[in-house]
Every structure is written in structure tokens, then in C-alpha cells.
Amino acid sequence: MSLLRTRGLSRHFGGLIAVEGVDFDLEEGEVRALIGPNGAGKSTLVGMISGRIPPSRGTIEFDGVEITSWPAHKRIMAGMSYTFQITSVFPGLPVRENVALAARRRVPQGEVTQAVEAALARVGLGERIDQEAGDLSYGHQRLLEIAMGLVQRPRLLILDEPTQGLAEGEVAQFKALIRDLAGATTILLIEHNMQVVMEVADRVSVLNFGEMLAQGTPEEIRANAEVQAAYLGGGDAAA
Amino acid sequence: MSGAGRIWGLHLGLIAVLFALQFLLPAYHHGNLARIMVLASYAVGYNILFGYTGLLSLGHALFFAAGMYGMGLGIQHGGLSPAPALVLGIGAGAVVSLALGLLALRTSGVAFMIVTLMFAQAGYLTILYFGEYTRGDEGFVIQSAQRVLWGIDLSEPSNRYFAALVLFAACLLLSLWLIRRPFGRTLIAIRENEERVRMLGYDTQAHKLGAMVISGTISAAAGAFYGLLFGYAGASFGAVPHSILPLLYVLLGGAGTILGPFMGALFMFYLIDLSSGVTTAHMLIAGVALVLLTLFAPQGIMGELRRRAFGWLP
Ligand SMILES: Nc1ncnc2c1ncn2[C@@H]1O[C@H](COP(=O)(O)OP(=O)(O)OP(=O)(O)O)[C@@H](O)[C@H]1O
Numbered sequence: 001m002s003l004l005r006t007r008g009l010s011r012h013f014g015g016l017i018a019v020e021g022v023d024f025d026l027e028e029g030e031v032r033a034l035i036g037p038n039g040a041g042k043s044t045l046v047g048m049i050s051g052r053i054p055p056s057r058g059t060i061e062f063d064g065v066e067i068t069s070w071p072a073h074k075r076i077m078a079g080m081s082y083t084f085q086i087t088s089v090f091p092g093l094p095v096r097e098n099v100a101l102a103a104r105r106r107v108p109q110g111e112v113t114q115a116v117e118a119a120l121a122r123v124g125l126g127e128r129i130d131q132e133a134g135d136l137s138y139g140h141q142r143l144l145e146i147a148m149g150l151v152q153r154p155r156l157l158i159l160d161e162p163t164q165g166l167a168e169g170e171v172a173q174f175k176a177l178i179r180d181l182a183g184a185t186t187i188l189l190i191e192h193n194m195q196v197v198m199e200v201a202d203r204v205s206v207l208n209f210g211e212m213l214a215q216g217t218p219e220e221i222r223a224n225a226e227v228q229a230a231y232l233g234g235g236d237a238a239a
Numbered sequence: 240m241s242g243a244g245r246i247w248g249l250h251l252g253l254i255a256v257l258f259a260l261q262f263l264l265p266a267y268h269h270g271n272l273a274r275i276m277v278l279a280s281y282a283v284g285y286n287i288l289f290g291y292t293g294l295l296s297l298g299h300a301l302f303f304a305a306g307m308y309g310m311g312l313g314i315q316h317g318g319l320s321p322a323p324a325l326v327l328g329i330g331a332g333a334v335v336s337l338a339l340g341l342l343a344l345r346t347s348g349v350a351f352m353i354v355t356l357m358f359a360q361a362g363y364l365t366i367l368y369f370g371e372y373t374r375g376d377e378g379f380v381i382q383s384a385q386r387v388l389w390g391i392d393l394s395e396p397s398n399r400y401f402a403a404l405v406l407f408a409a410c411l412l413l414s415l416w417l418i419r420r421p422f423g424r425t426l427i428a429i430r431e432n433e434e435r436v437r438m439l440g441y442d443t444q445a446h447k448l449g450a451m452v453i454s455g456t457i458s459a460a461a462g463a464f465y466g467l468l469f470g471y472a473g474a475s476f477g478a479v480p481h482s483i484l485p486l487l488y489v490l491l492g493g494a495g496t497i498l499g500p501f502m503g504a505l506f507m508f509y510l511i512d513l514s515s516g517v518t519t520a521h522m523l524i525a526g527v528a529l530v531l532l533t534l535f536a537p538q539g540i541m542g543e544l545r546r547r548a549f550g551w552l553p
Pocket residue numbers: 013016017018036037038039040041042043044045085
């Protein structure tokens with residue numbers, strides 16, 4: 001059974017069609033990359049899935065339960081976790097507290113400290129646990145975002161362009177992390193870096209002008225002429 | 240953890256100092272400090288919503304007045320003794336803050352300020368409207384004979400001081416405890432970045448409502464004690480300037496610090512007290528003080544201390 005199913009999911013902003021009629025299925029345990037040109041509607045789609053953005057039309061099912069009208073916090077409690085494309089941490093609070101806030105929602109009280117330290121170690125921020133989040137470099141704030149998602153031990157982890165702004169070594173570390181999580185955690189990954197997509201994704205979905213253009217294995221997507229025209233042939237492709 | 244020991248030590252130490260001052264201060268300052276402690280309790284309540292949750296209310300006089308009139312009318316017209324009258328006042332504050340929270344928290348930002356202001360104004364007009372019972376602007380005196388709590392005459396200065404200290408200590412320690420708990424930490428996070436808190440799985444609306452009720456109930460407790468200790472309830476305590484008062488205290492003392500409300504109340508009280516000896520325009524002095532503050536210490540007294548030297552201050 002699919003962990004996540006959307007049917008006819010649409011979102012319009014005034015006259016602008018951001019997402020239109022998306023049917024999307026995600027199998028438990030897979031790593032799925034969601035790609036598409038800038039403005040294709042990727043963030044809007046995962047925003048609707050996570051409850052951040054109310055859909056204009058369509059339905060969302062999570063683990064066999066219809067959750068279309070659920071508020072975001074209920075979805076997180078049901079096992080979704082969401083990290084922001086535009087870094088959204090608590091700049092005035094210590095790194096530790098940033099992750100602890102995420103942990104307290106999903107981890108038993110007595111295990112929070114340990115879970116926080118483990119999540120930060122996993123993304124390579126173990127040494128910075130007592131710094132203020134606002135003092136971290138941009139790349140480190142991205143990693144903090146990921147740690148906040150990880151620590152919730154989600155069933156579905158949604159990552160919106162996590163590698164944006166990461167140094168090369170950090171991207172390699174991120175890929176290792178995803179491989180490590182794969183199988184146990186279902187991952188929906190929005191990613192512009194095609195190398196990351198090719199290396200970590202089991203399957204790839206391509207969104208273009210708000211509609212699902214193609215889905216398949218990384219190799220199939222790479223070979224798909226339509227996708228090449230819409231996206232891979234474009235400027236930022238081969239990165 | 241030694242950090243926790245230091246924090247509790249500091250706050251319990253302040254309470255101990257205030258207890259000792261009772262025996263040392265001359266009568267005039269003794270009376271002032273009793274009043275300051277009750278007003279500081281009001282500001283402690285305000286600080287939970289404004290300083291820690293980041294919601295700027297312009298209507299807290301509504302809660303203060305709910306406590307004051309709940310208690311006062313209970314004694315005056317309900318024939319209650321002080322203990323149940325206090326409970327009635329505090330309960331009235333809880334109910335009113337819950338009701339206002341349910342309505343006002345549908346808005347945010349400037350709209351929230353306006354809505355709280357309007358409801359407080361409606362509360363003020365209600366007090367005037369029922370002048371038959373409340374005696375409107377003129378207010379009513381609660382006689383000394385009606386202010387005997389468990390055999391303790393609260394109109395007697397040292398008893399009054401002690402009762403004010405008990406209230407203040409309870410409010411201060413409650414706020415300290417609350418802010419160190421997960422609930423309080425979540426409030427701080429809401430102040431910093433509400434959308435992120437929501438997407439971490441928190442029902443931010445419910446948390447803000449909780450903050451509103453706790454804040455309003457503490458403010459109501461201050462109102463109830465104020466009326467009981469100083470023997471008077473009047474409509475001016477429900478008017479707009481009295482909603483601004485705790486905002487000034489908190490800004491001066493340091494928003495989002497546990498000791499800020501007390502420091503703010505203490506400084507503002509004496510600033511006005513000293514300046515009214517020199518000029519009748521004492522609110523002007525308060526205004527100048529605030530301008531200087533925003534220029535040179537925008538985080539208030541305790542906020543600056545925390546920023547410059549004592550990062551561990553809660
Ligand atoms: N809140 C909003 N109000 C109006 N228009 C919006 C809003 N959010 C997104 N849009 C528009 O919807 C379209 C899809 O945006 P979205 O952010 O989902 O794209 P994306 O695929 O995530 O792009 P990117 O790769 O740049 O992150 C864009 O045209 C965008 O301008």
C-alpha cells in the first residue's frame with residue numbers, strides 16, 4: 001500500500017495555476033526525488049502534502065487515511081516531517097534548543113537530549129550544539145534544518161532543496177545520510193542537483209508548469225526526451 | 240545542573256531580599272514597595288504574553304479589572320469574605336481571558352492590538368454602565384473590616400506588604416517555572432518563528448490561547464490583590480492607560496526576562512514618584528525615559544544585562 005497518495009491535487013494563487021491535478025503515489029520506504037524547473041510548483045505541492053498550504057482542490061491520503069483537512073501539526077504527529085526550502089530555524093535560540101523543539105513533539109521526554117545530540121552528530125553539527133543558530137553559516141543552517149527533520153524520526157521525511165548552499169563535502173555527507181535512512185524512512189526530496197538525484201533516488205517525479213510530466217527510475221528520466229526539453233536541457237541542469 | 244541552581248538561587252534570593260526589606264524600609268518606601276510588588280505581578284502576567292509569546296496586547300486592563308471587580312463586587316454585593324472573593328476575581332480573569340483569547344487570537348499583529356484594545360474599552364464602558372453596582376469612575380472603598388483574611392487584617396501595612404510579597408513570589412516563580420518547561424520554551428519559539436513551530440507539529444493556536452489565559456489570570460490575580468490590599472476598586476483600573484502601564488514596565492525592565500517586570504515597575508514607579516515632586520508633567524518624564532531606553536538600551540534593563548554579561552538569565 002502507498003504511504004502517500006494524492007488525487008487531483010491543485011492549488012491556484014489568484015489566476016496563477018501553481019499545481020494542477022496531481023496524482024502522486026509514494027511507496028513506503030522509497031526515496032523519491034521531485035524535480036522540475038523553477039516555479040514548477042514543487043514547493044507548493046509538498047506544502048499541500050505537509051499541511052502548510054491548503055489545497056484548492058483534490059485529496060491527500062497518508063497511510064490509508066484521508067488527511068486533506070488536517071492541520072499541519074496533526075500531520076507531523078502522524079509521522080510527517082518537513083524542512084523548509086528557505087531556511088527557517090530559530091536564529092535567537094541555541095542549536096540544541098532548535099532541534100529539541102522538533103524532538104519534543106515526537107520523542108519520549110527522557111530521550112530528547114540523546115536524540116538531539118545524535119541528530120546533530122549525524123549531520124555533522126555535533127560541535128556546534130551550544131552555538132546560537134543565527135551565528136551558523138548558511139550551509140550549517142541548512143544542515144540544522146535537516147537535523148530538525150531527522151530528530152522527529154518521521155515515516156515520511158520531506159526535504160525541500162536540502163543541498164542548496166552546501167559545500168561539496170557536505171553534499172557527499174548528505175548523500176551518505178540519505179542512503180543510511182533509505183528503507184527505514186520514506187523520503188520525498190526536492191532537488192536541483194542532478195548528481196544527487198541520480199545517486200540517491202529510487203524513483204524520480206518531474207513537475208512542469210504545475211503538472212506531473214513524467215515519473216520513473218533515474219535512468220528512465222534521464223532518457224526521457226520530454227523531460228530533457230522541459231528541464232534537463234535547461235541551463236541549470238547538469239550541475 | 241549548576242545552571243538551574245544559579246537561576247533559582249537568584250530569584251529566590253530576590254524574594255528573600257524583599258522579605259528582609261520589610262523590616263528595614265521606612266514607612267513611605269515600605270508602602271511603595273508593597274504597591275510595586277502588586278503592579279510587578281500584573282506586569283509578570285503581561286510579560287508572558289508580550290515578552291515570551293510575542294503577542295502585543297493593548298487590553299490587559301480588562302483582566303486586571305476583571306480580577307479587581309470580581310473580588311470587589313463579591314465582597315461588596317455578594318457578601319463574600321476575602322478568600323472566596325479572591326478566588327472569584329481570579330476565576331473571572333481566567334474566564335474573560337479565555338473568551339478574549341478565542342476571539343482575538345483569530346487575528347495577529349496590529350489587528351490583535353486593536354481587537355484587544357476594543358474589548359478592553361468595552362469592558363471599561365461596561366463598568367461605567369453598571370454604575371449602580373460599580374459606582375463607575377468614582378469607584379468604591381472596601382472597608383478595613385471586610386479585608387480580614389484568615390484573621391489577618393490586610394489593611395495593616397506589614398500584613399499588606401507580606402500579602403503583596405506572597406502574590407509577587409507566586410507569580411514570579413510560576414513564570415520562571417513555566418518558561419523553563421517545554422510549554423514555555425514553545426512559547427518562546429512561537430515568538431521567534433511561529434510558522435516553523437507549526438511545521439514542527441505544534442498546535443500554535445492552542446499554545447497562544449494557553450499563554451493568553453495564564454497571562455490574563457495572573458493579571459487578574461494582581462487586580463484582585465490590588466483591590467483587596469489597598470481597599471479600593473475604580474473604573475480607571477480598566478481604562479486604556481492602565482493597559483499601557485504593564486507594557487511600559489515590561490519594555491523598561493526587559494521584555495522576555497523573568498525579572499524585567501519587577502525592575503520595570505520599580506524604576507517607573509520611582510521615576511514618576513520623584514518627578515512628580517518636581518513637575519506635574521510626570522508622564523512626560525516617563526516618555527523621555529522610554530525614548531532614552533529605546534535609544535540606548537532597547538532590550539530593557541534585564542535584557543541589556545543578559546546581552547552584555549549574564550547570558551544565563553532566563
Ligand atoms: N503564496 C503564493 N502566492 C502567489 N503565488 C505563489 C505563492 N507561492 C508560490 N507561488 C507561485 O506558484 C508557482 C509555483 O511556486 P513553487 O514555489 O511551488 O515552485 P517551485 O517548483 O518550488 O520553484 P523553485 O524551484 O524556485 O523553488 C510560482 O509561479 C510561484 O511564483
